[in-house]
Amino acid sequence: MKPRPSVMSESNLQPDLYRPASSVLELRGVSCAYDVGRPAVSDIAFAAHEGEILCLLGPSGCGKTTILRAIAGFEPVRSGQIFLSGQLVSSQDQMIPTEDRHVGMVFQEYALFPHLRVQENIAFGLRRLNRSERKMRVQDMLRLVGLESFERRYPHELSGGQQQRVALARALVQHPVLLLLDEPFSNLDPDMAGRMRQELHDLLRRMKTTTILVTHDHDEAFAMADRIAVLNQGRLEQFDTPETIYHMPATPFVADFVGQADFIPGTVSSGMVHTELGEFPDTLGCEDGTSVVVMIRPDDIHLVPARAATSHVLSRQFRGSENIYAVSLPSGQIVHSSQGSTSVYQEGTSVELRVLATHTVLFKQLGAGPT
Amino acid sequence: MFELSPQDWTAIALSLRVAVVSTLIALPFGIAIATVLARASFWGKSALDALVHLPLVLPPVVTGYLLLITFGRKAPVGAFLADHFGIVFSFRWTGAALACAVMGFPLMVRSIRISLDTVDRRLEEAARTLGAGPLDRFVSVTLPLMRNGFIVAWVLMFLQTMKELPATLLLRPVGFDTLAIRVWMEASEEYYQLAAPSALLIVLLGLPTLLLLLSKDWRAA
Numbered sequence: 015m016k017p018r019p020s021v022m023s024e025s026n027l028q029p030d031l032y033r034p035a036s037s038v039l040e041l042r043g044v045s046c047a048y049d050v051g052r053p054a055v056s057d058i059a060f061a062a063h064e065g066e067i068l069c070l071l072g073p074s075g076c077g078k079t080t081i082l083r084a085i086a087g088f089e090p091v092r093s094g095q096i097f098l099s100g101q102l103v104s105s106q107d108q109m110i111p112t113e114d115r116h117v118g119m120v121f122q123e124y125a126l127f128p129h130l131r132v133q134e135n136i137a138f139g140l141r142r143l144n145r146s147e148r149k150m151r152v153q154d155m156l157r158l159v160g161l162e163s164f165e166r167r168y169p170h171e172l173s174g175g176q177q178q179r180v181a182l183a184r185a186l187v188q189h190p191v192l193l194l195l196d197e198p199f200s201n202l203d204p205d206m207a208g209r210m211r212q213e214l215h216d217l218l219r220r221m222k223t224t225t226i227l228v229t230h231d232h233d234e235a236f237a238m239a240d241r242i243a244v245l246n247q248g249r250l251e252q253f254d255t256p257e258t259i260y261h262m263p264a265t266p267f268v269a270d271f272v273g274q275a276d277f278i279p280g281t282v283s284s285g286m287v288h289t290e291l292g293e294f295p296d297t298l299g300c301e302d303g304t305s306v307v308v309m310i311r312p313d314d315i316h317l318v319p320a321r322a323a324t325s326h327v328l329s330r331q332f333r334g335s336e337n338i339y340a341v342s343l344p345s346g347q348i349v350h351s352s353q354g355s356t357s358v359y360q361e362g363t364s365v366e367l368r369v370l371a372t373h374t375v376l377f378k379q380l381g382a383g384p385t
Numbered sequence: 386m387f388e389l390s391p392q393d394w395t396a397i398a399l400s401l402r403v404a405v406v407s408t409l410i411a412l413p414f415g416i417a418i419a420t421v422l423a424r425a426s427f428w429g430k431s432a433l434d435a436l437v438h439l440p441l442v443l444p445p446v447v448t449g450y451l452l453l454i455t456f457g458r459k460a461p462v463g464a465f466l467a468d469h470f471g472i473v474f475s476f477r478w479t480g481a482a483l484a485c486a487v488m489g490f491p492l493m494v495r496s497i498r499i500s501l502d503t504v505d506r507r508l509e510e511a512a513r514t515l516g517a518g519p520l521d522r523f524v525s526v527t528l529p530l531m532r533n534g535f536i537v538a539w540v541l542m543f544l545q546t547m548k549e550l551p552a553t554l555l556l557r558p559v560g561f562d563t564l565a566i567r568v569w570m571e572a573s574e575e576y577y578q579l580a581a582p583s584a585l586l587i588v589l590l591g592l593p594t595l596l597l598l599l600s601k602d603w604r605a606a
Binding site for chain 2 (some may be wrong): 119184185
């Protein structure tokens with residue numbers, strides 16, 4: 015039986031496992047056993063709504079691909095449940111095979127069938143349909159991804175970008191309940207990746223396809239996702255919108271992973287955090303004397319050259335649209351500042367720092383945050 | 386140059402028949418065993434692996450002898466096959482085909498297994514996401530991609546069969562003279578000139594398949 019809500023009667027489902035149809039995918043406390051070469055994940059919970067683009071973001075080895083493979087049905091779960099369209103598909107003692115899950119997937123290296131032409135690759139999932147309908151669907155899909163004239167080519171006769179479109183067309187043509195994308199842009203040069211990212215985003219929006227995208231690139235996640243699940247060492251650190259992830263990271267790891275961040279130590283006294291860079295409101299409500307760290311992004315620090323200042327420029331990194339300065343504070347603490355590309359200060363210049371943050375993010379301790 | 390006698394033609398026909406039939410018999414078993422060895426893990430796998438390779442290490446005469454005492458009319462397996470399926474191996478041409486199939490089997494399993502290992506498992510995973518069940522994806526994805534392995538398996542098997550002598554000798558009926566047997570018979574009675582045409586024919590028949598094996602055209606695909 016296909017896990018499609020339309021063909022399922024509610025009586026088939028255990029009442030406590032029922033979920034409204036708006037959750038296309040739901041993971042509840044999912045853990046996957048450790049397997050050689052695949053990182054373990056534990057206690058992962060999130061849900062994707064109809065038409066949503068959801069991103070699993072994290073460094074390599076964080077378990078994001080393991081989660082994707084568990085959703086696809088390639089990887090068994092040790093505990094917890096995975097639901098597709100409200101139907102339980104994975105649990106400790108139940109595993110609906112991939113071929114009955116009705117999920118589309120684009121693999122990292124596309125996994126096109128090398129012995130089949132483009133049109134045969136796309137038609138592979140439609141073999142149950144009659145010939146004319148199959149042909150029509152394939153033609154529609156070819157037009158949608160802009161490969162009309164390549165239908166008779168073999169995969170090895172296509173460029174990387176074209177191969178990716180074929181892989182996408184092959185997955186989307188069967189109207190999957192859920193589309194899974196495993197690092198889809200990692201094999202394209204940056205220019206191509208940028209263009210494909212935009213095209214894919216538009217296409218998924220137009221087709222209203224619920225999508226789970228795996229990536230290690232936060233720019234990609236920000237550009238594509240409605241919501242992002244940030245993973246670290248097999249655990250879900252934060253599940254939120256891109257804006258919240260960036261501005262209000264839940265953990266130091268998230269703060270550092272999704273963009274450059276400096277962590278300034280400080281001490282709480284009478285509702286304020288006192289640091290080398292000034293005072294910030296104590297949003298955590300800590301007792302006096304508690305040690306905390308304040309996260310500050312480079313775009314929140316403004317530099318003003320001043321002869322009497324006690325901080326000085328250590329280095330400048332030109333990034334085209336901006337200059338990133340590393341600045342050494344009197345204590346030896348190093349912070350980063352983003353300045354306009356025309357603001358050029360020499361190394362050793364004495365500067366005053368003005369923190370312009372409209373909000374600050376505090377952490378009790380740095381915990382597992384890197385550097 | 387030299388003219389072929391009717392006996393020569395008979396020998397060619399017999400050799401080719403044995404080569405083709407033994408390869409066809411071995412192929413489904415070869416695919417099955419190679420798949421099991423490459424993909425499954427179970428208790429006794431290395432024992433099965435060793436058993437498959439036995440004909441490669443045993444002297445062919447010993448293999449022939451073992452086949453004879455296994456598949457002979459009075460042996461348990463042979464009697465069972467004869468009584469229930471009417472298949473008799475001992476002293477029939479089918480016995481020669483069986484001998485060649487067993488002798489070439491390790492080569493066939495090895496080449497199929499190697500080609501199976503080179504098939505990207507992600508392609509089968511991709512087929513799964515497209516709704517293909519186990520048999521479907523094996524037939525429509527895995528088997529076509531193993532094409533090169535089948536060509537190698539077939540060529541090695543054919544060459545093995547053309548030169549196979551000791552096991553065939555033990556199981557063949559009287560007068561069933563393949564090219565290799567003719568070379569052996571004439572040469573053992575010191576009729577060296579008479580052995581020459583058959584010897585040359587073995588080489589000539591093997592040559593095209595060897596060239597096929599070494600050619601790069603099909604390997605590139």
